Amino acid sequence: MVLKIQKNHGTANQKLVKQSNLTLVFNYINENQPVSRASIAHATGLSPTTVSSLVDELIVESMVLETGVGKLSGSGRKPIMIEVNPSGGCVVGVEIKAGRVDFEVFNLEGRSLLYHERIISDYSNLGDIISCEVERLCNGFGRLLGICIGVPGVIDRKTKRVLSTLIPIKPDNDFFSVLCKRFPDVKIKLGNESSYCAYIEKAESKKGIRDLVYIDINVGIGAGIILDNRIFTGAFGNAGEFGHVSVDINGRACKCGNRGCLEAMAGTPAICEAAGVTKISEIDTSDEKTLEKLHDIGRYIAAGINNIVNMINPEMVILGGEIVKLGEPFLEMIRRELETIMFDVQSEKISVVYSSVDGNPVTKGAGRYLLDRIFEDGDFIIE
Ligand SMILES: [Zn+2]
Missing domain, CATH: 1.10.10.10 (Winged helix-like DNA-binding domain superfamily/Winged helix DNA-binding domain)
Structure with missing residues (x-):
């Protein structure tokens, strides 16, 4: 790629x-x-x-x-x-999320060797937790060549510290430098998780598409942007904070301080609240009454997609994360809404689809991204 x-x-x-x-x-x-x-x-x-x-x-x-x-x-x-040489070494893709850190180990051909979920509550010693797990999990898979970490938040490019509304991480948490000290000869990279989702989507099944946006809709919402075949991260590395684009200036308050952010209006808690359930997997959108309850959510998401399409004009918008569980009827509802609000010239050309990646796109994308650049220096997604 x-x-x-x-x-x-x-x-x-x-x-x-x-x-x-x-x-x-x-x-x-x-x-x-x-x-x-x-x-x-x-x-x-x-x-x-x-x-x-x-x-x-x-x-x-x-x-x-x-x-x-x-x-x-x-x-x-x-x-x-x-x-x-499939056993010539390994790399690890890591996703830091709320209450858990997920690890996936890959061989040099990019084949997944194992997947592990580590439950955590205290993020203060995150660097030590990741270090210990990586050492333990990679034992027996040859030389460790790289660790690539996806986070749900903004990253200070200079200090490698993370600010997030989704994980209880303090602004002075120094997990990245703990890892660098523990693994001085290993490539260690850090990036926004949605960028890795976009990367693996393109690498696995959308190779011919030069410009795409992957919108990751879970409790939080983020976007990975690929422009001209490369991950776009912006001047300071934090483009794609799509969850904090407001779709209603009078809408509900968001943790970031703004109002009506897409994350507050259409993240999984808002979806479950609208449907009157506790888990998104309990929602059956083939039932028309249930689908109708999600109509406003679909409108918010369509409004968000329309903003991004007007801004950067991608060829494809991919929806990933838990929202995929809402199935085709919900996606059709979003497409219909887009036809109403979008310029015809845009809506006729753009495809809006669900993600087709199996498994965890963050750990897979992080592993693939690192393997594709295993000889290159640099610790941050800069394409
Ligand atoms: Zn916000």
């Missing part, structure tokens, strides 16, 4: 070019294996000498293996085929 040819770059130093080329070669092998050195050179545009030296480095690092002799096409020697 991040394949881009970078044989040379005027301003980048040698290290950056090498990291970029290692990424290019490793990702090509991962997506096309088994492959020969010659086919890597042909596909990437790198010289055969550069490819050989990069592949040798990956072999020394145990990240790829020579797996045998391939078929001869033409004259000369039969090529030696290269594959990713």
